[in-house]
Amino acid sequence: MDRTMINQIEKFNNETVCIKGWLHRTRKLSKIAFIQLRDRTGLIQCVVSKDRFEQIKNLKLESILEIIGKVSESTNSTGNYEIQVDSLNILSAVTEDMPIEINTEDMNINIDTELNHRVLSLRNVKNKAIFEIQAQISESFRRFLTSRSFTEIFTSKIVAQGAEGGTALFKVKYFEKDAYLTQSPQFYKQMMVGAGFERVFEVAHVYRAEEHNTVRHLNEYVSMDLEMGFIKDETELIELETQFLKYMLLELKNNYSKQLELLGAELPVIEGKIPCLKLSDAINILKQEYGKNELENDLDPEGEKLISDYVKNKFDSDFVFLTHYPISKRPMYTMPLDTSVTRSFDLIFRGLEITTGGQRINDYNMLKQSMINKGLNPEDFSDYMNVFKYGMPPHGGLAIGLERITCQLLGYRNVRYGSLFPRDRTRVTP
Amino acid sequence: MDRTMINQIEKFNNETVCIKGWLHRTRKLSKIAFIQLRDRTGLIQCVVSKDRFEQIKNLKLESILEIIGKVSESTNSTGNYEIQVDSLNILSAVTEDMPIEINTEDMNINIDTELNHRVLSLRNVKNKAIFEIQAQISESFRRFLTSRSFTEIFTSKIVAQGAEGGTALFKVKYFEKDAYLTQSPQFYKQMMVGAGFERVFEVAHVYRAEEHNTVRHLNEYVSMDLEMGFIKDETELIELETQFLKYMLLELKNNYSKQLELLGAELPVIEGKIPCLKLSDAINILKQEYGKNELENDLDPEGEKLISDYVKNKFDSDFVFLTHYPISKRPMYTMPLDTSVTRSFDLIFRGLEITTGGQRINDYNMLKQSMINKGLNPEDFSDYMNVFKYGMPPHGGLAIGLERITCQLLGYRNVRYGSLFPRDRTRVTP
Known part of the structure; x- marks a missing residue:
């Protein structure tokens, strides 16, 4: 299945797409989890149902994922669409926590730290x-x-x-x-x-x-x-x-x-x-x-x-x-x-x-x-x-x-x- | 007077233009002289009448000239137009002969000489x-x-x-x-x-x-x-x-x-x-x-x-x-x-x-x-x-x-x- 870039998602409402990118952020509730995926064009929210919790349990931020799922309208912090995850494939697993936090707009670290981890x-x-x-x-x-x-x-x-x-x-x-x-x-x-x-x-x-x-x-x-x-x-x-x-x-x-x-x-x-x-x-x-x-x-x-x-x-x-x-x-x-x-x-x-x-x-x-x-x-x-x-x-x-x-x-x-x-x-x- | 680039001359037939460039070649006959001027866009033949011979007498090749003159159709080795020189102004006078000959299509010099005079x-x-x-x-x-x-x-x-x-x-x-x-x-x-x-x-x-x-x-x-x-x-x-x-x-x-x-x-x-x-x-x-x-x-x-x-x-x-x-x-x-x-x-x-x-x-x-x-x-x-x-x-x-x-x-x-x-x-x- 061809990759869809995240900034093109709006063209695929109610369709199934394949997206690839870095795991930007996760938020787990009792019956559902939200993950944000990031590619070179932007961010999108993906909804993971409870039966996949085992698969994402140990996922560290910045792992690279391939997600296939259906696009639907939604209002969330990343935009007006989200993806219901049908399948999730780990392309590159991260096993260590990131040394710096990059998933906020402002990183609030000094420039030397920033450049050391350029x-x-x-x-x-x-x-x-x-x-x-x-x-x-x-x-x-x-x-x-x-x-x-x-x-x-x-x-x-x-x-x-x-x-x-x-x-x-x-x-x-x-x-x-x-x-x-x-x-x-x-x-x-x-x-x-x-x-x-x-x-x-x-x-x-x-x-x-x-x-x-x-x-x-x-x-x-x-x-x-x-x-x-x-x-x-x-x-x-x-x-x-x-x-x-x-x-x-x-x-x-x-x-x-x-x-x-x-x-x-x-x-x-x-x-x-x-x-x-x-x-x-x-x-x-x-x-x-x-x-x-x-x-x-x-x-x-x-x-x-x-x-x-x-x-x-x-x-x-x-x-x-x-x-x-x-x-x-x-x-x-x-x-x-x-x-x-x-x-x-x-x-x-x-x-x-x-x-x-x-x-x-x-x-x-x-x-x-x-x-x-x-x-x-x-x-x-x-x-x-x-x-x-x-x-x-x-x-x-x-x-x-x-x-x-x-x-x-x-x-x-x-x-x-x-x-x-x-x-x-x-x-x-x- | 604004400069006209040589490859635009054909648009100015029978008009007076100002061109600027390097003196590429000269050929003097008894009553007339032909000089070729070169700018970044090409070459053109200019016709110099005898009353200007004094001015061009000591001109060395590669001097930079500003020429004002009238464009006319002509068949010559540089193209289908030529310029009858009305005024000729030396912008940069060359006083020594060029160490290499550059005004032929093929220079026929070895690469070291060519690069020494790059x-x-x-x-x-x-x-x-x-x-x-x-x-x-x-x-x-x-x-x-x-x-x-x-x-x-x-x-x-x-x-x-x-x-x-x-x-x-x-x-x-x-x-x-x-x-x-x-x-x-x-x-x-x-x-x-x-x-x-x-x-x-x-x-x-x-x-x-x-x-x-x-x-x-x-x-x-x-x-x-x-x-x-x-x-x-x-x-x-x-x-x-x-x-x-x-x-x-x-x-x-x-x-x-x-x-x-x-x-x-x-x-x-x-x-x-x-x-x-x-x-x-x-x-x-x-x-x-x-x-x-x-x-x-x-x-x-x-x-x-x-x-x-x-x-x-x-x-x-x-x-x-x-x-x-x-x-x-x-x-x-x-x-x-x-x-x-x-x-x-x-x-x-x-x-x-x-x-x-x-x-x-x-x-x-x-x-x-x-x-x-x-x-x-x-x-x-x-x-x-x-x-x-x-x-x-x-x-x-x-x-x-x-x-x-x-x-x-x-x-x-x-x-x-x-x-x-x-x-x-x-x-x-x-």
Whole structure:
């Protein structure tokens, strides 16, 4: 008998179906028992008569069952149908009690316990919903860009040197050589623009060997990167990201309302343009409005939160682009606007930076000088530099941290909640 | 003036357009010059009158130009239109001759030279076509699976131990610890089935620190992985892969005929089912038909080629599934069929293995025993083992090597042609 998924049960009222899944919960009365079965699509209540009590007597939660029975209407905590069990077959018997309780909406365990038991904790319905939404975000990113003639690329994560100047790299023993895990596909995506693809994107892991262990950082995360040739300036990228966000939010609204409701997540609304503030103006606002005086040339985490509050109050926006970052704070490939600031930007979403982007230098000599100004040796970057000699169009790009955007959308303060198997300062398992 | 892409020119006959791209080729006559401009969509001939000769005199190939001019019909080597140049603006001037010639269909340089100049060699139209097709393959994989309720996952590439028993791993210095680059998402995708997602896929890099340097191997490659719960047996996976291949081939045929023609690639046709042979039968066939006597329990590269020839002649198929691999040749998680062979398979495509897959063991005790039989210590795999204690459905999966399937489809014998920035025994740049 073919399996019916639980969210399709309503189509089979008064019919006999076969369902399969995990034993989510049991409640035994004197003459009858109720069990809830869970599959990837949802939960359903099954009614077990007394003559089967022997069979379910020793059943532990999370055992995998195959149940055949008749569907009928009912009002219960899992929905408007239930199944009268005709036969019950144990596909995978659990013999030990679960180390954590996953069958409530909120697990109320600390994040370390949750991550130590990651595979089990992912069975919790809220955790599952997080990653269903995450999959939709990455799919939206790719679909949006593919429809605009971007080509997906896969570039090496094992590199001979870092893109940002050599700090915070994980070292890999590559046969006789030392190599590193890439911090970003920055060089490769620029090179692919110069290779004639013009518009490229990549969704892949990047690595930062940063020592700090905060709720905002992972040492391995998924970066949604794009790079685009023949742009006028960085405003085209700001416009592109705005369009992407609108598209992605609409896809979520249309297809994932159940998950969003379960998570109590409210989607941000983008009306027209996202507000843009020059970084220096933002710093002045923080001084004047919040008495925050210590900032210079960049925001700290508190500054990101406060400027988000300000923009929310003033413009009713959950997003704000900060622009005109100083040359001193940006990598050597960043296109300057004048002698002090660059054509680059950050996007702050509900108090956290989720994107850095900007126009890049596309002139060979300007790039070489910029490297020297940053104390770098252009000869160390010859593979990257080479393409600038042979025809590089004006271009720019941006990157969005997948775990960060997921957590900010869904209201999780610790970015680890947005990673299936997070890697941080101390964690390399499971 | 907005940019017009070259493949849209035919819509603007007798109109003035602005095009941008790389200077692909020039031919100067006494009173007129022809230049070919190349953008990401194609090539077009532009006609330059004598009064502009001064401007183009020193132009090197691959300079980036912005050309404004009127479109007219014409018959020339690039197509049925040309542009009479009204203005020509140099966006990026090249001052050195290109180190390799990329403006012919075939570059006729050896692969090392090609890879040393990778970014430039990718400007060659054939190379570009390879990676446009590759992007379509990965997109097809994801779209096919998403439509069948698979969820995309992103799992860590930094692991505490290998999935296949610990050999051929690249070591990473992870702060105070040693960690490794993952050989496959095998453990994680199985764990995600057990975490209740049931059906998952991942398209991501994997790493093999294998010493050999052959045309079939890369030390970093893109693995298209899927894993699926509640299967009957491995035949469901064979059927799923067959359906995927049909879908992907149809997408390529419908959308990439231009690229396929340029590459001289003939798509394989799958009529109904792909032939299946037991490995032992395949070995007997190789003995009887080709006098190849040395094989035992596995094929070698020559064996893969010969069995493909056999299947092509006998069944007119470019694909063949080899099944019933012996337990001794398969990893510890492979589901046995009896005491000697497993429920696993390989897919051979035009003489090369592109997939390994199969049903996995889902019973905790059976898995533990299988590890012991392989000389492994189950305690070393406790995070992985744990999920098998708490309800693991029958499941299985497979992986397709993206570079391999790309090269086999397009007729490239060296898998490096299917990787933008290949990593092999000696190469970590560019």
